[in-house]
Amino acid sequence: MAFTLYSLIQAVILCVNAVAVLHEERFLSKIGWGVDQSIGGFGDEPGIKVQLMNLVRSVRTVMRGTTEKSIPFINIKHRSACI
């Protein structure tokens, strides 16, 4: 399995995109990962679930801000017969 830097960038973009398209109302609230369910526990050690929810929310916020400012059209070519 030989990686190139391009495939790494591709993988990172696709993963970030996958996290960004998780819909807040339709999906995350249903499984208890909504933004309104992370408040509480003001101790100094937030749990794993709270950290993950914060991460998802911040990724979505950053991606939403990026697409609202300028609409980047990322053209990912389908590469067949990769090395």
Next chain:
Amino acid sequence: MKERCRPLSNPNIVSIFEQLFTMDLPQHGYRASAKPRARAGPHTGDPLLFADTSSAAPPMNNQGYYTPGYSIGGAPVGGPADAGVNNLFADPMASAAMMYGSSLANQGKEIVNKEISRYVSVNKLKYFFAVDSKYVMKKLLLLVFPYTHQDWEVRYHRDTPLTPRHDVNADDLYIPSMAFITYILLAGMALGIQKRFSPEVLGLCASTALVWVVIEVLVMLLCLYILSVHSDLSIFDLFAYSGYKYVGMIFTVLGGLLFGSDGYFVALTWSSCALMFFIVRSLKMKILSSLSHDSMGAGATAKPRLRLYITVATAAFQPIIIYWLTSHLVR
């Protein structure tokens, strides 16, 4: 004064040299102030462009002694402030263009420095390259045989960690980067010995190794964030600890080249054990010891286990990736 103002009559390069050396040399005071300038001179004409043009013009006049093969019409002088000193430019437009070009180059250099320092803190990066030979020797020995080392604590000096020059437990980026390049060269050599070499393979090998290290660093960052481990591991530290596996890879490939398949597996086992021990002992200090500051008693019982899992998982990942990246080089 009159001799120094004499213009060149013959534009030939060789004769320019002759006429230069028959001209009256400036006083010693000039030479002393222009010594750093003169040192950079003989190599190419480039020091002229990237030299510090903010210094006074007189030191630039000594550039006239070197004609780096520019066009015959203008030997570069750098636009002397007083035109009477070295009148090598027959064409004032060329000297103006030269000054403009050098100022543009300086602006470009400043912009590049500013942009780079916005993303990467250059001072922090310099800490990781402050090494000397004694440190490198001791660290390499530690990476190959870490079992007898007693004290794994990173020493501090008034809140800042000591540079690698003074503390063998500090991590650096010099060894990983040199080991990476050595690994690429060794991979090329190993493939060449087996007559499987082509230039594209080198680039593929390099990018594969780099990508695996980047993946490991990203996964480590993610785990450290999710488990809210407040350690002082910066991203450069993670690159350093991930990059130390290149030393193990070099050792393994050498064993495989010198002693065949058996030597490969022996070297693989040895370097994997040594690297696992090294990583566990080093990261234990950084990740697990941060517990002592902020453990709150009952709530922190789950944390030490998870942190231990991270450390052990990082260590266990090393032999896998060493095997993955070196097995195809040694058949």
